[in-house]
Amino acid sequence: MEVKAIVKDTGYSALKVRLCVDLVRGKKVSEAITLLRFMTSPTAKVVSKVIKSAAANAENNFQMNPADLKISQIYADEARMLKRMRPQARGRVSPILKRSSHITVVVAD
Template identity: 45%
Template sequence: MQAYAIAKAVRISPYKVRQVLPLIRGKKVGDAMMVLRYTPKKAARLVEKVLKSAVANAEFNFGMDVEKLKVVEAKADQGPSMKRFRPASMGRAHAYVHRTSHITVTVAE
């Protein structure tokens, strides 16, 4: 049995989140929480929040034992991009994009 949690349209690029995810894949939930707590990146805080949600889903929806849970899958997909324009010289405008992520964490016994 697997339980998962998804955070959608999080205001951080998937590239930055993917730097943190290999640190927790395949680890026990307690070890993964410890690693994320001491990782000095914004993405670590966001992934920790999703991991806590996945553990809560496993415990309350499926009755799984929290001590036996492992992180089976952790991924970050591209979310919707917010397109904005900044004024430039000589009446022009330069486009830039705010990228967002969909962070998914799956846990299982």
């Protein structure tokens, strides 16, 4: 059985989140959390929280053993962008795109 957890509109771009996500894909939940704990990237904390949430959903809602859970799918999609303007020379402006992402984790036993 597969159990899902999603976090939406994180403050990090999908490109930065995918660096952490690619490291833990296919690993056991406990191993992935240990791996993310020692990463220096601030996105590792967010990814770790989503993995813990998916494991808790599996344990509490479906009575699955958390020691047996494995990350079957994990991905980061682009979310909405906040568009801001930055003043430039000669009265012009250039855009600033503040990107965010959605992180989805699917665990299975």
